[in-house]
Amino acid sequence: MLSAVLIAALAAGPAADGAWRTELRWHGQQARMQAQAGGRYLLSGPFGQRAVNAGAMRADTASPLFDGLFQMAQDDLAQDVVDAIRDPAYDHGRPIPCHCYVTGVKWPYVWTRDLSYSIDLGLWRLDPERARNGLRFKLSAARAPGAPGLYAMQDTGSGGSWPISTDRVVWFLGARHLLGDKGFAGATWRALRDTLAQERRYAFDAALGLYRGETSFLDWREQTYPAWTADNVAFIGQSFALSTNVLHYQALDLAAAQARARGDAGAAADYRAQADALKAAINARFWRADRGLYMSYLGGDGTPYDTYDLLGTALAVTSGLAEGERARQALANYPTWDAGSPVIWPERRDQPVYHNRAIWPFVSAYALRAARATDDPARIAHELRSIMRGAALAGSNMENYELESQAVHVDEGRLSGPVVNSPRQLWSVAAYIAAVTEGVFGLADDGRVEPKLPAALVPMLFGERKAIALDLPGRRIVLQRPERIDGDLLVADATATQGDTTTVTLKAIAAKAPPLRTGATLYAPDAPPAPVAQADGDGWRVQVDGKAVLYANGRRIGAVDGQAQLPKQAGLLCLSATRIDANGLESLHSPDTCVGAAANVGGAWPRAWKAPAGGRYRVAFDYANPHGPINTGITAAVKTLVASCDGAAPQRVPLVMPHSVGTQRSTWGTFAAKAGATCRFALEDGFNMSYLAHAVHYTGGKGGDKPLNEAELGDLVIAPLPARDTP
Structure with missing residues (x-):
């Protein structure tokens, strides 16, 4: 009793x-x-x-x-059990046959993340065939030449969808429960291989060992990201989210198990190594020891953000990525x-x-x-x-x-x-x-x-x-x-x-x-405006609005009251600032202010540029992508910049140009060059969600009637990275 x-x-x-x-x-x-x-x-x-x-x-x-x-x-x-679904952005709102589950009264369609999380929470037990039907609806082959394969679909979203958002791998979280059907298991294995290969090519950052992209489910950027991303989402495509990286870890873990079950020891070992390395990178990069919490996301250069989300935290625990005392702390410290x-x-x-x-x-x-x-x-x-x-x-x-x-x-x-x-x-x-x-x-x-x-x-x-x-x-x-x-x-x-x-x-x-x-x-404190940096002798005079915390190239410099003096260094210097309230809680970051030598390379393709010094360089496009609104669509432009520098092996750098408001700066990548080397740059086509055959149903914007992966390209902007930022 x-x-x-x-x-x-x-x-x-x-x-x-x-x-x-x-x-x-x-x-x-x-x-x-x-x-x-x-x-x-x-x-x-x-x-x-x-x-x-x-x-x-x-x-x-x-x-x-x-x-x-x-x-x-x-x-x-x-x-929520239906025989047809509809959404104003698909087939002009007409019913689309689908013996599946709809998302809700106000969302009478099938969305990749909603369905996949729902199946993972147990709907796979109740009507396995209907669950499979919904997941099949979110798979698609490519309709573009040169891009064969079967892929999980990223729904419409920020800046024209994938790879600004990359949590489509949540599809496998639901699918893993339904592999008793041989046909579905085969399709899952093909989609797993092809989707992971594509994610590795376009969204993986080898320097940090993480996958780029928006937080899973938290896809209304003004709600969770800095206010300045409302009209510029390249930052989100450059950043790294805890939840999305944990989903990639779980997909790699599934791939390792499936490859092993299919007798492919080599693929199993490769996927296992990728999963283990990603687990180590997530624990090294996202864990904030002073809070006893995993951060929700990081800036593209690894800048820590004092912000947290419950789904990412819970997935880190349930996936086994967070272990022992760290798992207990992460949940217990979440308010x-x-x-x-x-x-x-x-x-x-x-x-x-x-x-x-x-x-x-x-x-x-x-x-x-x-x-x-x-x-x-x-x-x-x-x-x-x-x-x-x-x-x-x-x-x-x-x-x-x-x-x-x-x-x-x-x-x-x-x-x-x-x-x-x-x-x-x-x-x-x-x-x-x-x-x-x-x-x-x-x-x-x-x-x-x-x-x-x-x-x-x-x-x-x-x-x-x-x-x-x-x-x-x-x-x-x-x-x-x-x-x-x-x-x-x-x-x-x-x-x-x-x-x-x-x-x-x-x-x-x-x-x-x-x-x-x-x-x-x-509440978090309000973020300050961007720092102002001016050359001052052998250094930079940096001005901030009142008391703030200054960051440079992803690292915390320290507290600043109005002004700071930083030494000049070879390479790009990108500064941001935050505020801290009386309880020690830090705001989101201001926009970056980047200073230092940079070259603008324009003209016809292929373009050429001579490296002034040996080392690694950061490269991005000035561009405009008018093919859709900032908050939705499927036509984020994705290109691969190929840098060939005086006989060295070509280096391929994926760059993303999401829907924009006028001319903006793309995501950036890095390449290496020796001093005096002439580098010639060419462009290869990338991939976006308009390349999927399923996109033919999309009538809410461009990219449905035919693939569209274009932006108005301006100069390449090339800047040297400081030696300490070289991987």
Whole structure:
């Protein structure tokens, strides 16, 4: 039985409100669940009432609220099952046949990341063929000559899509669960090889050992990146994101396993080496020891940004990339609020609610999964309650919620939001299903039952019962509570299977996990303007706006008050500045100010240039890409610059020219040259999403009727890199 001390502690906690058995109250609002005949439920709340139909799965606990919300998730999912999809940007909004899942009420289409995360959260179990159909819809062969292969698709996005965004490899996170079908497994293997090869060619940075590209899912740049990226996304294409790199690591890990299973020892060893090297680079580059957290993204030269995201953190833990004490720290140090955990931290004071100041249930489900991996009962309970509360008060599994109120919308003038919020959002539906099947009952991918149930949830789930149960098609899982609960986490003590029933007797252990981190500063300070640098004798006089922290070429120089003097050095000097608030929290960076000798090389192709000194050089284009708006499209221009320097082997440098506002600077790459060498530059065509055969459906902009991979090219801008920045 529960000890008197534990009962008192539980009664004082967030679950004390009737133990959340039939109702919950929050900020003056109430949700109540009533069981009806035939496995149906009636949910009442601020939205009115919703009759909930019975589903194929059933939870049997002491909480009709918990059980009924599980039925509601299945009811939502049934409405996300379709035979055709549509979006205004595809086939002029006409229906496209697809026996698959749609993303939600306001997103009646199939998007690569939404579907893949939803499948990974457990939808692969419920209707494997429909899940495969959706994933097949997001594969495409190329329609351009010279680019054979099968590829996962990057959806429309910042600057004209891939490779500004490169998280299309999330496709393999979902596909890995569905390889029992031989035809689908074969297509997955082909797409895995071809997609990874393309990512390696165009998005991998050998110097840092990381893949470039936007944060996964956090794809509304003004919400999460510096404000100056609103009209210039080349920085995002140059930068490195934690979540996207972890997804590449998982794809490489899958490739190694698949190659080994297919008897290709050489390919398996190569993929394994790439995965291990990437894991080491992520842990070396993204870990911020003073915060005990993984940074969300880095600048293109490795500049650290004092910003964090929950999905990247959770994926680092669940993938095994973060291990041991570092995994526990990363999750424990990520802040929480009473309503749940924000998807980014710190928040942006000048942005409306969407990714900013928001809870997203699917990310909460990944945080719950990470909490299970680190035996953190407080975090498991916190994320589960957040997922439950949001669904109960909204009457559906919504896309997102405001962070502090967990409301589906708050009115704050231009900062109101969430700006978009869809009912029965697919990955939110998957999140609730995962919270029950995996989070409470411990159902693992391989069918084992490994519960890790916080003692704090016992009053809600067990009440006076000795056991709770989960009924799945063809299987029943029963959890039996221990006689005494003298720890904070219930785990398996004994497991027995008879027929289709698995019974787990639980025991209590002391997890010794840290408490939730509460009371963190909500907002980051505002970023300062770009530094101003002027030549001053043998150095540079650098002026900043007030007190700031100065960075040069990716490295922290230190605190500056108004002005600093830096020595001149051979090579490019790129400066940025941040502010630090009274709590030690750092702002995002200002735009860069780059000074130093640079050559502009124009004219007809091939272009020629003579190296004034030996070493490595940074190269980029001045360009304009008018083929689409900054925030969407499929026509980011991608070219390979081939540098041939006096008999040396040609060096290939991929450069990306996203949709632009007027003339801008492309992403940059590096090449080496000896002193006095004449380098001749030629261009090779690259690849973008308009080259995929599936792009023929895209009618929302250019690149659908035929491939389009062009930009108006100005000068090549070549600048020497300092010796210490040479790899």
